[in-house]
Amino acid sequence: MQPFKTPSKRSSKKDDSDDGSDDSLLFNSKHLYTPCTIIKSLEENTDKGSKGKGSNSKKNKKRRATVQPVGGPALVKTRDGTLYKIRDATKLIALTSPDDYVGLNDVLHMANITESSLLHALRVRYKRDTIYTSAGPILISVNPYKPIITQQGESIYSEQTMLRYRTSANFSEEEPHLFQVADRAYSAMMDSVHIVPNLEDADADRSMDSPKNHRMGSGQVLNQSIIISGESGAGKTEATKYIMKYLARITTKKNKWSSKENPPFLSPDGKAMATLEERVLSSNPLLETFGNAQTLRNDNSSRFGKYIHINFSTEKGIIMGARVSNYLLEKTRITTQIEGERNYHIFYQIFAGANPELLQELGLDVGTESFRYLGYRSSPNTESDKSNFVETMECLSNVGLATEEQNTVMGMTAAVLHIGNISFEETDNDEDHSAVITEDSRPSLQKACALLGLKESDVADAILTKLLTINGKSIKKPSTMAMAEDKRDALAKMTYSYLFLWLVKSINITLSQHETDSFARNDAKQTGFIGVLDIYGFECFDVNGYEQLLINYCNEKLQRHFNRHVFEVEQKLYASEGVDWTYITFNDNQPCLELIEGGAGLVGILNTLDDSFSGMGSSREKDVTFVSQLHKLFGSVAGTKNTNGGHDYFVTPKFGNDRQFSISHYAGEVRYTVDGFVEKNMESTSNELKDLGSTSTIPLARDVFGVPASNDDRRSSIRGFSVASQFKQSLQSLVGDLEMTQPHYIRCIKPNLKKASDLFNAGEVLKQLRYSGMMEAIRIRREGYALREDHNSFYNRFSVLLSADDLNGGMGIDQLVSVLSKRLNVSDADWQIGHSKIFLRRELSDKLERLAKLRVHRAARTLSRFGRLVASRRASVLLVTWMKFRLSMMKKYKANKASSRIAATYRMYLQVKILKSCINAVVKIQSHQRKIAAKLVARRLRDPHCGMSHRELNELLRSETNCLENAIDSQDFKRAANIEEKVYVLNRKKTL
Ligand SMILES: Nc1ncnc2c1ncn2[C@@H]1O[C@H](COP(=O)(O)OP(=O)(O)O)[C@@H](O)[C@H]1O
Ligand SMILES: [Mg+2]
Known part of the structure; x- marks a missing residue:
């Protein structure tokens, strides 16, 4: 497109x-x-x-x-x-259901799960930073490539989160998480023996005391395993670390966990040791330092598979010890790396972190660009390498190595680099073209030998000659340049890989010892274990080689275990429930496994490869013989499979079948190119090189070279045996171990090839989902009875579908099933009633869900209608009452108003009456007064001198008489007449 x-x-x-x-x-x-x-x-x-x-x-x-x-x-x-x-x-492909867009916690709860709906669900969740998704019992983890912080501002791996998952009583309500899987495993192990953990001094903060621990078990320990798979950079190792941290945290008291001041525990030989939990955790950085490298796909890529087996006391719930098993360390990286990749971290850490004295002692004071095995490339001293070096040294102490021993480990690592700098030249005048060590590189040989405690002449001899046994006699044949270089590289690979194995062994020794003063650990009797497997996922590149064959073989093996587990768990459940399980099938990949490892009368590809080593010819010729032998044994018509004579899972390519063959794996067809198969399978480490180790003058180095000869059956190489047969054995033992456990699966997915955050490449993710067998697991689940539920819960959920008439026939699950079977016209295969559970096909369960939803919906509508009716009735009653109340209030108000008006009027009337009477009185008084005044006025008018005393009258009379006389005198007769009148009146008045 x-x-x-x-x-x-x-x-x-x-x-x-x-x-x-x-x-x-x-x-x-x-x-x-x-x-x-x-x-x-x-x-x-x-x-x-x-x-x-x-x-x-x-x-x-x-x-x-x-x-x-x-x-x-x-x-x-x-x-x-x-x-x-x-x-x-x-x-x-259409996304039909609304669930397809939601991003459910468990994708198996989606109505119709398809590749596209699964993918879309993962994308939706990834976009909102929920990187974990459940697919039933499987946890899918999509690498976020960034720290994820919750809304509360804490990391999703914080201690609080750990405690929350520990104490959560209902897992299904929590978001899927690594801690959920770890806790499920731990609880299942503890519950299986019906023990309630009871640590001495259990403090309140101790998360052990969870409600989940109080269930009854069978008494027989049910060991657990957590299988983490995915391609390089998908987040397996990070997940392993978080799971281990969780297990260490929930089994440790808080004060012990965080305190650095606690006095160190002593090992039996008196060395100071970190606590067991700390040692279990510090095994991770150490393994990463020696077994991880920067690759194009992952800056911290594990170049080996590992299985960590953690033992617990099932009485106390505490860690009793641990054991690490490693698988197939990538050895070619020790001598060559492609552009953009690095050798193992330890080499760079020494250059960045070791002090000048140590560097000089190791002969590394010249910088990384002087070493062939570091690609003659200068590597900047990064801060992380520097700080990681300090951590590496701390971890070496934690696993019980004294400073001197730590220096020997560093010395052996440096020796690998010095071995790499040994160069050869052809001797003059030699028909055999035999090689000698160049004078320039002699100091490198000397330095390597000094650091390994080996004799220079022995090493030179082992590299420059080949020991042949002819007719019972041993003779030495000089090596050619190419052979000498091969042997030099083989010595370097051997030294480094043995050192790695020895470190694993040392880690295992220290992880098996517990503190001598730990009463709890010494006292523990019954133990169980949780195994955590961090293993490479299925690989299919443009060119697939020997490593891919072994890796894919390992994945086939684990896939079979996975399928069988998923299928068998289903079967067991059906059987225990008395349910017929013949309706479901499972794609058994056993024939593909037989094709690879042999069995059932087949010789197998790996055995054919072992056989191809014997015989004459160069390794290239042997590769060709091997592939033609494969085509002869398993091939059919080119480009097809499953035709007459051929093996069903073997495909003969149409072109290039002289160097290629294909296998039809569970995850898809992979074409392998056989270049280097025979040589890689036999590991060209010659006997002379292997014997060298025992001659070392350094005891620890002798110890290191002696590791593969010990009884450790998980190592990846044993003298005389092919790498493939060793791998097969260790896988067999691994699967044997897993078979004793209840497995939990974590499928890690890498969302893009750029190691970038917030980038979801659907094509990449889908490829990995297919490779991880997820689709097969989902298919098994879907093809079986997808829904299983307790009778009670089922009845409670779906009895709503029964009408009152239906219930006349009785109640209970049988009645429900018989009524619905008739009504929905479904066959027996669609659902079955087990002893305690009912099993339903996905389609039927969806149908029932829909019907129940409809029924509930209808009931809800009826209820709401009824509710509305009741509400309206109540409202009307309320309204009437209210209206009545209002009316009465209004009446009362009116009456009040009227009465107060009447009262006021009456009061007014009274007042008016009083006022009127007052006014009347006043008017009367006034009129009376006026009458008196008028009378007075009238009297005055009538008699202006009334009221005058006799004396006043006399005086007035006299003054008037005088005036009269004056007027007469003045002959004013008019005035005199007036005055005479007045005098007359006055005299008259006087006589009265
Ligand atoms: N849960 C996670 N959160 C944040 N980053 C992660 C997480 N898991 C993985 N990574 C990033 O992806 C890188 C590769 O992860 P790693 O576990 O080494 O992959 P794998 O072991 O599958 O090859 C880590 O170095 C880290 O940067
Ligand atoms: Mg890894």
Whole structure:
């Protein structure tokens, strides 16, 4: 599929989303899992077919909106508006259910789980930083490539989170998490023996005391395993570390966990040791230092598989010890690395972290660019290498190594680099072209020998000659340049890989010792274990070699275990419930395993490879013999499988079958190129080199070289045995171990190839989901009875579907099933009633869910209608009462108002009455007064001198008389007449 129009801003996405034009890659396309709509079909025929009808542009538009996926190319538009041309519209998969868009915690709860809905669910969750998703019992983890902080501002791996998962009584309500898986394993182990852990001095903070620990078990310890798989960089090792941290934390008291001041524990030989929990955790950095390297896919890529077996006391719930098993350390990295990758971390850590004296002592004061095995490349002294060196030394102390021994370990590591600097030249005048060590590189040989405690001449001899046994006699044959270089590299690989194995052994010794003063640990009698497996996932590259064959073989083996577990657990459950399980099938990959490892009368690919070593010819010729032998034994018509005579899982390629063969693995077909198979399988470490180790003058170095000869049956190489047969043995033992356990699966997924955060490449993720066997697990679950539920819970949920009439026939699960069977017309195979559970097919369970939802919906509607009725009645009653109340209030108000008006009026009337009477009185008084005044006035008018005393009258009379006389005198007779009148009146008055 190619972008139809690629706007410039989108072109940057192209490398992550574009997937070429190969039809088979269509499903890997990111776009197919991005909701999109078909804009139009690009099929020529379709256009022709619609000629005439479609000439009208309006009609065309209408048609576009309802384009149905018909075969052939089509133009689609994704949600972000990008247009893409796809090759086959029928390959678009519809996301039908609303659940498909939600991103449920458990994808098995989705109504119809398909590759696309699973993928979309993971994408939705990843976008909201929920990197863990359950698929039933399996945990899918998508690498976030960034620390994830919760809304509360704490890391998703914080101590609080650990305690929350420990104390949570209901797991199904918690988000899926690594801690959930770890806790499930721990609780299952503890519960199996019906023990309630009871540590001395249990403090309140101790998370052991969880409700989950109080269940009854069978008495027999049920060991657990956590199998973490995924491709390089998917987050397996990080997950392993978090799981171990969790197990160490929940089994340790807080004060012990955080205190650095506690006096150190002493090992039996008196050495100071870290606590067992600390030692278990510090085994991780040490293994990473010596077994991890920076690769193109992962900056801290584990170049070995590991299985950590942690023992617990099932009485006390505490860690009793641990054991690490390692698988297939990548040895070619010790001598060569491709551009952009590095050798094992330890080499760079020494250069960055060791003090100048130590560097000088080790002969490393010249810098990384002087060493062939470091690619003659200068490596900057990074801060992380420097600090990791300090941590490495601390971890070496933690595993009980004294400073001197630590220096020997560093010395042996440095010796590997010095061995790498040994160069050769051909001797003059020698027909055999035998090699000698160049004078320039002699100091490197000397330094390597000094650091390993070996004799220079012995080492030179072992490298430069080959010991042959002819007719019972041993003779030495000089090596050619190529042979000498091979042997030099073999010596370096041997030294480093033995050192690695010895470190693992040392770690195991210290992890098996517990503190001498630990009463709890010494006292523990019954133990159980949890195994944590961090192992490489299925690999399919452009060119697949020997390592891929072994890795994929390992994955086939684990896949069988996984399938069997998923299937058998189902079967067991069905059997214990008395349910017929013949309805489900399982794709057994046993024939593919037999093809690889042999069995059932088959010789097997690996045995054929072992056999190919004997015989004459160069290793290249032996590779050719090997592949032709494979085609003879298992092949059929080229390019096909499953035809007459051939093995079902072996595919003969159409081209290049002289160097290639293919195996049809559970995750897909892988084509292997046999170059170097025979040599890698036999590990060209010659006997002379192997014997060298025992001659070392340094006891610890002798110890190191002696490791593979010990009884450790998990090592990856044993003298005289092929790598493949060793690997097969260790896998057998691993699977044997796993078989004794209850497994828990974690599938780690790498969301993109850029090691970038917030980038989800659907094609990459889908490939890994297929490789991890997830689809098969989901298929098994879906093909069986997807839903299983306790009778009570089922009855409670679905009895709503029974009417009152149905209940006349009785109650209980049988009645429910018989009524619904009849009503829904379903067969017996669709559901079965077990002793305690009922089992249903996905389709039927979905149907019932829908019906129950409908029923509940209807009931809810009826209820709400009834509710509304009741509410309206109540409302009307309330309203009436209220109205009555209001009316009465109004009446009362009116009455009050009227009465107060009456009272006021009455009061007014009274007042008016009083006022009136007052006014009357006043008027009366006034009139009386006026009468008196008027009388007075009248009297005055009538008699102006009334009221005058006799004396006053006399005086007035006299003054008037005088005036009269004056008037007469003045002869004013008019005035005199007036005055005379007045005097007359006055005299008269006087006489009265
Ligand atoms: N849970 C996680 N949170 C944040 N980063 C992670 C997480 N898991 C892995 N990573 C990142 O991815 C890198 C590769 O992880 P690692 O566990 O080494 O992969 P693997 O072991 O599968 O090859 C780590 O170095 C780290 O940067
Ligand atoms: Mg790893």
